Amino acid sequence: MSTFLIIWLVASIIALAATIIMQAERRVVELVLILSLAAFATWVSLPNNPGLYIDINGDGVGEIDRDVEIRQGLDLAGGVQVLLETDLDEGQALPDGALDEARRIIESRIDALGALEPVVQVRGERRIIVELPGYEDPESAVELIQQTALLEFVDFGPAANSLPLLPGTPVETNFEGRPDSEIEDIAEEEPLVPAIEAETVFTGDIIQNADIGFDPTTNEPVVEFSLTPEGRQLFGDYTAANVGQPLGIVLDGILLSAPTISTAITEGQGVITGQFTVDDATQLATQLRYGSLPIPLRVDSTSTIGPTLGQISIEQSIVAGVIGIIVVMAFMLIYYRLPGLAATLALLIFAVINLAIYKLVPVTLTLPAITGFLISVGTAVDGNILIFERLKEELRAGKRIGPAVRAGFDRAWASIRDSNLSTIIICFVLWSFGTTFGAGAVRGFAVTLALGLAINLFTAVIVTRTFLHFLLLPVPEKTIDEQPWLFGLTKKAA
Amino acid sequence: MFNLVQQRRYYFIFSGIVLLIGIGAMIYSTVTFGSPVRLSIDFRGGSLFIVTFEEPATEPEIRDVYTQFGQEGEIIQQLGDPADNRWQIRAGDLSLAEQTALIAALEEQIAPIDRGQSTFDIVDPSVGQEVTTAAIYAVLAAAAIVLGFIWFAFRRVPNASRYGACAILAMVHDVTITMGVMAFLGIFFGWEVDALFLTAVLTVVGFSVQDSIVVFDRIRENIPKYRGEPYETVVNRSILETIHRSLATQLNAVFIMISILLFGGDTVRQFITILLVGLLCGTYSSIFTAVPLLVAWEKGELPWARKPEATRQSPAAA
Numbered sequence: 001m002s003t004f005l006i007i008w009l010v011a012s013i014i015a016l017a018a019t020i021i022m023q024a025e026r027r028v029v030e031l032v033l034i035l036s037l038a039a040f041a042t043w044v045s046l047p048n049n050p051g052l053y054i055d056i057n058g059d060g061v062g063e064i065d066r067d068v069e070i071r072q073g074l075d076l077a078g079g080v081q082v083l084l085e086t087d088l089d090e091g092q093a094l095p096d097g098a099l100d101e102a103r104r105i106i107e108s109r110i111d112a113l114g115a116l117e118p119v120v121q122v123r124g125e126r127r128i129i130v131e132l133p134g135y136e137d138p139e140s141a142v143e144l145i146q147q148t149a150l151l152e153f154v155d156f157g158p159a160a161n162s163l164p165l166l167p168g169t170p171v172e173t174n175f176e177g178r179p180d181s182e183i184e185d186i187a188e189e190e191p192l193v194p195a196i197e198a199e200t201v202f203t204g205d206i207i208q209n210a211d212i213g214f215d216p217t218t219n220e221p222v223v224e225f226s227l228t229p230e231g232r233q234l235f236g237d238y239t240a241a242n243v244g245q246p247l248g249i250v251l252d253g254i255l256l257s258a259p260t261i262s263t264a265i266t267e268g269q270g271v272i273t274g275q276f277t278v279d280d281a282t283q284l285a286t287q288l289r290y291g292s293l294p295i296p297l298r299v300d301s302t303s304t305i306g307p308t309l310g311q312i313s314i315e316q317s318i319v320a321g322v323i324g325i326i327v328v329m330a331f332m333l334i335y336y337r338l339p340g341l342a343a344t345l346a347l348l349i350f351a352v353i354n355l356a357i358y359k360l361v362p363v364t365l366t367l368p369a370i371t372g373f374l375i376s377v378g379t380a381v382d383g384n385i386l387i388f389e390r391l392k393e394e395l396r397a398g399k400r401i402g403p404a405v406r407a408g409f410d411r412a413w414a415s416i417r418d419s420n421l422s423t424i425i426i427c428f429v430l431w432s433f434g435t436t437f438g439a440g441a442v443r444g445f446a447v448t449l450a451l452g453l454a455i456n457l458f459t460a461v462i463v464t465r466t467f468l469h470f471l472l473l474p475v476p477e478k479t480i481d482e483q484p485w486l487f488g489l490t491k492k493a494a
Numbered sequence: 495m496f497n498l499v500q501q502r503r504y505y506f507i508f509s510g511i512v513l514l515i516g517i518g519a520m521i522y523s524t525v526t527f528g529s530p531v532r533l534s535i536d537f538r539g540g541s542l543f544i545v546t547f548e549e550p551a552t553e554p555e556i557r558d559v560y561t562q563f564g565q566e567g568e569i570i571q572q573l574g575d576p577a578d579n580r581w582q583i584r585a586g587d588l589s590l591a592e593q594t595a596l597i598a599a600l601e602e603q604i605a606p607i608d609r610g611q612s613t614f615d616i617v618d619p620s621v622g623q624e625v626t627t628a629a630i631y632a633v634l635a636a637a638a639i640v641l642g643f644i645w646f647a648f649r650r651v652p653n654a655s656r657y658g659a660c661a662i663l664a665m666v667h668d669v670t671i672t673m674g675v676m677a678f679l680g681i682f683f684g685w686e687v688d689a690l691f692l693t694a695v696l697t698v699v700g701f702s703v704q705d706s707i708v709v710f711d712r713i714r715e716n717i718p719k720y721r722g723e724p725y726e727t728v729v730n731r732s733i734l735e736t737i738h739r740s741l742a743t744q745l746n747a748v749f750i751m752i753s754i755l756l757f758g759g760d761t762v763r764q765f766i767t768i769l770l771v772g773l774l775c776g777t778y779s780s781i782f783t784a785v786p787l788l789v790a791w792e793k794g795e796l797p798w799a800r801k802p803e804a805t806r807q808s809p810a811a812a
Contacts, residue, residue, distance in 0.1 A: 075761075078610070083621070085621075136609060137594075138590055138593070138614070139590045139591065139593070139594050142590055299590065299618070300617070300618045300620070300621045301615070301616060301617040301618060301621055302590060302593075302614075302615070302616055303613065303614070303615045303616075304612075304613060304614040304615070305613045306546075306608070306609050306610040306611050306612045306613060307610050308608070308610035308611045309544070309546075309610070309611050309612070309613060312611075312759065313759050313761055316757055316758050316759035317754075317758055317759070319757045319758075320753045320754045320756070320757035320758035320759075321753075321754075323753045323757060324749055324750040324751075324752075324753030324754065325750075327749040327750075327753065328746045328749050328750065331742075331745065331746060331749065332746075335742065367761055367762055368690060368693070368762070368765070371754065371758075371762050371765065371766070374750050374754060375697070375747070375750065375751075375769070377750055378746050378747035378748075378749065378750035378751070379701075379743070379746075379747060381743070381746050382704075382739075382743040382746070385739050385742045385743050385746070386708070386739050386743075389736075389738050389739045389742070393735070411715075414711060415707065415708050415711045418643075418647050418707050418711065419703075419704035419707050419708060420704075421643070422640065422643050422700060422703050422704055422707065423697075423700035423701070423703075423704055425639050425640075425643060426636055426639070426640075426696055426697065426699060426700035427700075429632055429635050429636045429639065429696065430632065430693055430696050430697075432632075432635075433628055433629065433631075433632035433692070434689075441689055441690055441693070442689050442690065442692070442693045445690070445693050445697075446693070449697070
């Protein structure tokens with residue numbers, strides 16, 4: 001646990017305990033809670049935050065251990081985005097779980113690319129979105145995704161029986177029908193075991209159907225397959241000529257199993273054993289049937305974003321945001337004076353809480369998401385404006401400051417709640433619109449705007465009220481009559 | 495007290511003229527481009543490249559390369575500072591292989607491309623269709639939710655549904671004008687509507703309703719407070735009491751948006767412009783459309799509510 005967290009926790013507990021012991025009034029408790037929250041949020045928002053690491057029972061393994069980083073969307077970080085859609089024939093139903101299975105397979109392939117924090121997600125009922133930050137070539141990415149598994153039956157040659165034919169051993173075959181893509185070179189890892197050379201006899205093309213089965217003697221899961229008519233002929237001829245020899249079954253260059261041919265197989269049926277779990281066997285059967293993905297996928301859209309453009313956008317947004325926020329603060333101070341100061345402080349807390357939540361959740365920040373946040377700053381002061389206008393009215397009507405402040409907050413609450421809620425609901429509609437087809441742009445905007453409005457319900461009302469209370473404490477009651485400018489009012493005509 | 499509501503006839507005429515011009519622009523756009531506003535690849539599919547060349551390029555050079563790939567009618571625009579050599583090219587659908595070949599051809603025939611400062615998007619037309627459908631649903635859902643929300647918020651006020659209807663009319667007014675402005679920008683500057691435009695429009699809907707709710711809230715509060723006053727006076731009083739708030743809030747949102755417009759870069763400029771137009775519209779319409787409509791309705795001036803029932807419904811008579 002970092003030093004800050006310890007100090008923060010201890011200080012917060014002491015301060016809270018003190019308020020309870022001294023039976024402090026409600027505003028003091030609120031102030032302590034707000035300051036504590038603000039301190040934590042500020043710490044989280046700091047760049048180079050060390051991350052949250054809390055080891056409660058002291059065993060050296062954190063119960064809570066996470067990085068606290070701003071997660072940049074693809075439009076800022078740069079990279080490749082591919083939206084895939086299932087490509088089924090008219091009337092063909094999508095098998096249950098097939099999309100999830102496809103997502104899992106794509107994910108494991110993408111991992112081999114070594115892209116930073118790739119995203120592979122199911123969107124809607126027929127789509128998968130793949131995001132590869134830092135990647136540049138959409139064509140090779142799509143090739144990798146759509147690649148079919150290559151199943152080969154191989155002959156290890158005359159020395160076969162002396163070779164250690166263990167499952168998992170890499171096999172280098174002489175099959176050249178598969179186009180070499182750039183990706184494979186990247187994905188290829190140094191093999192731990194030297195590859196065995198072998199000659200490809202047939203490929204997966206000869207398989208007509210495949211399904212999971214169970215070995216009648218060991219009851220282990222196996223994959224049963226049937227062959228096409230041509231495959232039956234070829235398979236029959238080969239096995240008849242090679243009785244007593246091992247037949248290697250190789251998937252994507254890795255040996256699955258190497259059963260010894262006991263008799264010629266002429267009925268066009270076969271079994272692959274290979275120490276499978278039920279899941280493995282099901283997956284392999286699916287792969288043999290459909291290629292490597294359980295369902296065919298086609299490319300709906302691709303987006304290739306250069307990283308520099310995103311960085312320029314970030315810098316521009318920060319400049320725009322800082323200038324915008326300063327102008328808003330200046331306006332609040334000039335127009336509402338003392339209450340405006342409370343609102344300005346509340347706005348700062350609003351900003352750090354938002355940032356902290358983006359980092360903690362984490363919320364992926366895209367350009368529209370940043371825009372959503374900035375717009376929420378513009379509307380965040382709306383709550384304060386409603387309250388302060390009310391406050392001015394009450395003061396003009398001759399109320400004392402205390403009741404006027406109370407009335408301002410009480411009366412404005414319904415309007416603030418209603419108006420924020422209606423926009424939050426709209427954000428929800430936007431968010432679901434964005435979900436249907438993978439328009440991350442719309443989603444990002446909706447999420448940050450809604451989050452901003454929700455936090456604003458807290459900062460515009462509770463935080464501002466508490467700050468205003470303490471700002472007014474040292475101000476004697478009569479000052480308000482003598483110095484109406486403090487509230488943005490003109491002196492009453494005597 | 496200044497009587498704002500009394501002049502409602504002029505506001506209606508003004509809104510009517512603006513709406514007519516906007517609708518005219520949309521009709522012109524439909525005739526010329528096949529849709530009321532120009533649609534981006536998000537809705538119709540196609541390709542959108544932002545290409546930063548390392549050396550100066552010209553429009554005919556780029557067009558020439560596209561023509562070699564069988565493309566026609568592409569829109570080519572230079573972005574930002576001419577010294578940046580940054581171009582935006584919107585064209586028809588391409589396959590990934592065609593995209594790769596096209597980029598190679600641009601590099602070979604014109605100048606090397608700075609990939610770090612370029613983006614290449616292609617969208618299949620079938621997706622565009624679906625996005626359009628989803629967008630229509632989103633707009634309908636938003637309208638239904640807003641109506642339900644207002645009805646709920648004002649359920650204890652006499653004629654609650656009128657408030658809802660007036661807020662919705664103001665919303666339709668805002669959306670139509672925003673679309674009209676977009677149609678103009680499409681005709682004159684080639685601006686295209688993308689998924690973010692829809693976001694801007696729906697956000698405008700949110701703000702528009704927010705503004706109307708604040709004024710309505712005040713009317714709701716003032717009705718029992720000024721029992722002796724005619725409805726029109728109560729409404730007028732409510733507008734004047736909330737106008738400071740509306741303008742102050744507006745101003746702050748405008749500060750932020752102008753700041754983004756000036757410093758925020760090209761990418762979100764269209765989005766913010768539309769948001770700004772919508773926001774201004776929303777504030778105008780809550781004061782000059784929604785509330786005057788409410789009064790006109792109460793007084794039986796609207797075609798669908800000719801029969802004056804003011805004697806029974808006006809709190810003034812109670």
